[in-house]
Amino acid sequence: xxxxxxxxxxxDQFDSLEKHTQWGIEFLERYTKFIKERCEIEVNxxxxxxxxxxxxxPKKSLREEEESKYTSGRAFxxxxxxxxxxxxxxxxxxxxxxxxxxxxLGRYIQDLKxxxxxxxxxxxxxxxxxxxxxxxxxxxxxxxxxxCREADRxxxxxxxxxxxxxxTKADVEKARLQAQMRSQIAEDSKSEYSSCLExxxxxxxxxxxxxxxxxxQRIQEMEEHRVEQVGAxxxxxxxxxxxxxxIVGKCLDGMGRAAESIQPxxxxxxxxxxxxxGFEPPGDVEFEDYGLKRTASESNLxxxxxxxxxxxxxxxxxxxxxxxxxxxxxxxxxxxxxMHCxxxxxMHCLRNLKRG
Amino acid sequence: xxxxxxxxxxxDQFDSLEKHTQWGIEFLERYTKFIKERCEIEVNxxxxxxxxxxxxxPKKSLREEEESKYTSGRAFxxxxxxxxxxxxxxxxxxxxxxxxxxxxLGRYIQDLKxxxxxxxxxxxxxxxxxxxxxxxxxxxxxxxxxxCREADRxxxxxxxxxxxxxxTKADVEKARLQAQMRSQIAEDSKSEYSSCLExxxxxxxxxxxxxxxxxxQRIQEMEEHRVEQVGAxxxxxxxxxxxxxxIVGKCLDGMGRAAESIQPxxxxxxxxxxxxxGFEPPGDVEFEDYGLKRTASESNLxxxxxxxxxxxxxxxxxxxxxxxxxxxxxxxxxxxxxMHCxxxxxMHCLRNLKRG
Numbered sequence: 001x002x003x004x005x006x007x008x009x010x011x012d013q014f015d016s017l018e019k020h021t022q023w024g025i026e027f028l029e030r031y032t033k034f035i036k037e038r039c040e041i042e043v044n045x046x047x048x049x050x051x052x053x054x055x056x057x058p059k060k061s062l063r064e065e066e067e068s069k070y071t072s073g074r075a076f077x078x079x080x081x082x083x084x085x086x087x088x089x090x091x092x093x094x095x096x097x098x099x100x101x102x103x104x105l106g107r108y109i110q111d112l113k114x115x116x117x118x119x120x121x122x123x124x125x126x127x128x129x130x131x132x133x134x135x136x137x138x139x140x141x142x143x144x145x146x147x148c149r150e151a152d153r154x155x156x157x158x159x160x161x162x163x164x165x166x167x168t169k170a171d172v173e174k175a176r177l178q179a180q181m182r183s184q185i186a187e188d189s190k191s192e193y194s195s196c197l198e199x200x201x202x203x204x205x206x207x208x209x210x211x212x213x214x215x216x217q218r219i220q221e222m223e224e225h226r227v228e229q230v231g232a233x234x235x236x237x238x239x240x241x242x243x244x245x246x247i248v249g250k251c252l253d254g255m256g257r258a259a260e261s262i263q264p265x266x267x268x269x270x271x272x273x274x275x276x277x278g279f280e281p282p283g284d285v286e287f288e289d290y291g292l293k294r295t296a297s298e299s300n301l302x303x304x305x306x307x308x309x310x311x312x313x314x315x316x317x318x319x320x321x322x323x324x325x326x327x328x329x330x331x332x333x334x335x336x337x338x339m340h341c342x343x344x345x346x347m348h349c350l351r352n353l354k355r356g
Numbered sequence: 357x358x359x360x361x362x363x364x365x366x367x368d369q370f371d372s373l374e375k376h377t378q379w380g381i382e383f384l385e386r387y388t389k390f391i392k393e394r395c396e397i398e399v400n401x402x403x404x405x406x407x408x409x410x411x412x413x414p415k416k417s418l419r420e421e422e423e424s425k426y427t428s429g430r431a432f433x434x435x436x437x438x439x440x441x442x443x444x445x446x447x448x449x450x451x452x453x454x455x456x457x458x459x460x461l462g463r464y465i466q467d468l469k470x471x472x473x474x475x476x477x478x479x480x481x482x483x484x485x486x487x488x489x490x491x492x493x494x495x496x497x498x499x500x501x502x503x504c505r506e507a508d509r510x511x512x513x514x515x516x517x518x519x520x521x522x523x524t525k526a527d528v529e530k531a532r533l534q535a536q537m538r539s540q541i542a543e544d545s546k547s548e549y550s551s552c553l554e555x556x557x558x559x560x561x562x563x564x565x566x567x568x569x570x571x572x573q574r575i576q577e578m579e580e581h582r583v584e585q586v587g588a589x590x591x592x593x594x595x596x597x598x599x600x601x602x603i604v605g606k607c608l609d610g611m612g613r614a615a616e617s618i619q620p621x622x623x624x625x626x627x628x629x630x631x632x633x634g635f636e637p638p639g640d641v642e643f644e645d646y647g648l649k650r651t652a653s654e655s656n657l658x659x660x661x662x663x664x665x666x667x668x669x670x671x672x673x674x675x676x677x678x679x680x681x682x683x684x685x686x687x688x689x690x691x692x693x694x695m696h697c698x699x700x701x702x703m704h705c706l707r708n709l710k711r712g
Contacts, residue, residue, distance in 0.1 A: 009628045016631040023419065031432065034412050041408060045401045052397060056390050063379065072586045076387065079590055141644065148646035194643060201640040208637035223627070224620035230428045231618035234435055238611035245605060252601075255594035262587035264580035271579070272365045275372040281564035284557040287550060288497065290504040 006220040007213025014123055014212075017219055021116050024226050025109060031233065032105045035097050042094040049087035053080045066274075070267045078258035086251040089244040096240040101233050108229055115222055123215045130207050133200050140196040144189040147182070154182035362576040363569025370479055370568075373575055377472050380582050381465060387589065388461045391453050398450040405443035409436045422630075426623045434614035442607040445600040452596040457589050464585055471578055479571045486563050489556050496552040500545040503538070510538035 010017060057080055058064035058073070067073035158179035161172045366373060413436055414420035414429070423429035514535035517528045 004625050004628045006624065006628065009632050011637050012633050012635055013631040017627075020627060020631070023423070027423065027428070030412070034408070037408055037411075038405075041401065041404045044404070045397065048397045048400070049394075052390070052393055055393075056386070067379075067383065070583075072383070072583050075587070075590055076383075079593065137641070145644075145646045190645075197641060197643055204638065205640070220624050220627075224624050227426075227428050227618060227620035227623050231431070231615050231620075234431055234615035234618065235612060237435065238608045238615060242605070242608045242612075245601065245608075249598070249601060252594045252598045256591060256598075259587050259590035259594060262583060262590065264583035264587075267583050268362065268576050268580050269360050271373075271376060271576075272360045272362065275369040275376070276365050277368050279368055281367050282560065284561070285493070285553060287553055289546075290501045 005213070005217060007216035010216060011208055011212055014120075014127070017216065018120055021120075021219060021223060024223060025112060025116070028105060028109050028112070028226065028230070031230065032102055032109070035101045035105075035233075035237070039094040039097050039102070042090045042097075046087040046090040046094070049090070050084055053084040053087065056080055069274075070270055071261055071263045072267060075258040075262045078261070079255050082251045082254040082258065085254075086248060089247050089251070092244055092247075093241055096243070097237070100236050100240065105229075105233060112222070112226060116219075119215055119219050119222065123212065126207060126211050126215070130204060133203050137193075137196050137200045140189070140193040144186070144193040147186040147189040151179070151182040151186035154179040361569070361573060363572035366572060367564055367568055370476075370483070373572065374476055377476075377575060377579060380579060381468060381472070384461055384465050384468070384582065384586070387586065388458055388465070391457045391461075391589075391593070395450040395453050395458070398446045398453075402443040402446040402450070405446070406440055409440040409443065412436055425630075426626055427617055427619045428623060431614040431618045434617070435611050438607045438610040438614065441610075442604060445603050445607070448600055448603075449597055452599070453593070456592050456596065461585070461589060468578070468582060472575075475571055475575050475578065479568065482563060482567045482571070486560060489559050493549075493552050493556045496545070496549040500542070500549040503542040503545040507535070507538040507542035510535040 006017065056076070058068050058077065068077055154175070158172070158175040161167045161175040362373065412432070414424050414433065424433055510531070514528070514531040517523045517531040
């Protein structure tokens with residue numbers, strides 16, 4: 001793997017790496033947005049489940065309070081409560097994804113951006129330095145080139161003067177000195193160019209074989225660390241949900257237990273406790289012998305009474321009509337132990353009786 | 357439990373049982389509505405998760421296609437696919453709740469309503485029959501009462517005639533016969549009343565001790581079966597979700613594996629394969645001795661060239677500038693085996709090179 005280091009292999013891909021690491025940051029930002037949106041979905045789901053659970057909780061109404069005295073009503077209530085806990089687990093998913101991924105990645109992206117900026121700043125500075133060295137080399141090379149031309153020209157001029165018989169010796173000497181001086185200047189420029197070239201080659205060598213590889217190596221490490229972070233976040237993504245699974249399982253256990261706690265026989269016994277009046281069914285109607293006692297007026301009175309209570313069920317009505325009130329109350333009180341009622345339903349039965 | 361049967365204990369609670377069983381049906385309807393709303397929430401949740409998964413799938417863009425060549429990109433894609441399967445499990449919950457609870461309960465509620473209707477119809481018919489018997493008994497009792505009064509009056513009239521010395525024997529005989537007849541009529545009414553009473557008492561006894569208990573017994577069985585159904589539905593409610601838990605677990609395993617498949621070193625090697633140009637870093641710049649060969653025009657030409665390519669990175673530019681095109685191409689071709697590139701990334705590198 002070391003043989004494939006970015007410093008050695010991608011020495012001329014500075015811009016590509018700048019683009020690639022920018023993509024890396026954008027990938028993290030897109031992934032963070034993805035997690036945030038997942039969290040919103042979880043929070044929204046939990047809210048809907050909570051609302052569902054709340055909506056079906058027994059209301060304050062007498063009837064729904066009544067319902068919770070039956071095993072089936074209690075089981076439904078228990079299911080709703082477990083469902084509420086289940087919703088809570090999806091909130092936990094959202095909370096943990098936010099804390100363990102969104103927040104962590106937010107901080108990490110900031111650090112990564114500034115680290116990346118610093119590496120590419122170093123790279124650009126090194127490039128700039130080589131740029132300047134190159135310009136300096138070009139400049140010394142041009143000066144050397146120009147000085148060579150000047151020296152050539154001076155030499156040609158001297159040679160032309162020297163060959164011309166009409167020229168004075170003084171002028172020849174002047175041209176010779178000029179050519180000599182130009183040649184010296186060209187020699188100086190050559191040695192400056194040569195030393196500049198040596199310096200440039202030394203710097204260029206260091207740039208490509210030490211400085212740039214070192215910066216690229218750090219960019220590679222930064223990028224590999226980023227990919228590691230992506231892996232860690234994706235592991236967390238799965239783990240956060242896996243952590244709630246056993247608790248979700250417990251909610252389902254609770255729902256299962258609630259379902260198992262339903263006892264039809266117990267509920268139908270509770271119906272008896274709730275509605276039983278305690279009265280015996282009416283016995284035989286007795287024979288009224290008008291041949292012996294003639295009480296026509298009394299008989300008329302009872303007919304009137306029966307009509308005034310016409311909203312009652314006829315059989316109860318007739319039964320009550322025939323029994324004196326004192327008898328009914330005493331029967332009600334004496335029948336108490338017979339009914340196997342706890343004190344609470346008992347109270348309720350009395351209330352029912354009052355309404356009936 | 358048999359001692360607490362509705363037939364024996366709730367004989368006078370016909371209306372209460374009618375109301376109670378109506379509540380039972382309403383409970384089932386409310387529970388069905390609850391399940392339907394839960395299904396809607398699950399379907400909606402699954403839809404949102406599916407949309408999330410779809411939204412973050414790599415687009416057709418070159419860059420996102422590129423992304424999927426990195427282990428981190430592939431891992432993200434795998435996570436999205438697992439998330440899609442996870443959404444599917446919540447659809448399965450909704451489907452199974454609909455099939456196993458909503459549909460089943462819908463059918464059951466219809467059956468229950470018609471069974472309940474039939475039981476209360478039987479009960480009301482039996483009540484009506486007793487009502488009629490009672491009216492008939494009242495009627496025979498009133499006739500007997502009236503006939504007694506008539507017989508009394510005829511007897512008094514006969515006694516008054518018999519004691520009056522101014523009345524003819526014929527009129528006395530007539531009054532005696534009238535009294536005798538009236539007495540006979542009263543006797544007949546008495547026996548009719550008596551037989552009607554006997555019949556009524558027999559029927560009333562059967563009504564309270566056989567007919568009503570039998571109907572109430574069937575209502576109790578119907579109600580206990582309803583409660584059993586509630587229990588079965590609540591068990592199913594928990595089971596339907598429990599069934600998907602192992603598959604949800606597998607989705608999470610898949611996400612975990614995707615996270616583990618991320619290899620930073622492999623990704624950074626892929627970066628090399630993707631961007632590597634294959635060129636060697638520039639070697640030392642050679643000394644150009646203008647003192648020996650004077651090619652000022654050639655030197656000028658190269659300067660012009662370098663300016664026209666000024667958008668390229670200066671170091672690559674200089675490098676290319678100094679090498680003839682034929683040399684660069686031959687290096688590119690000969691360097692192929694050196695690069696450890698598969699054919700596909702190779703193509704891409706060429707493309708990159710073209711754009712660079």
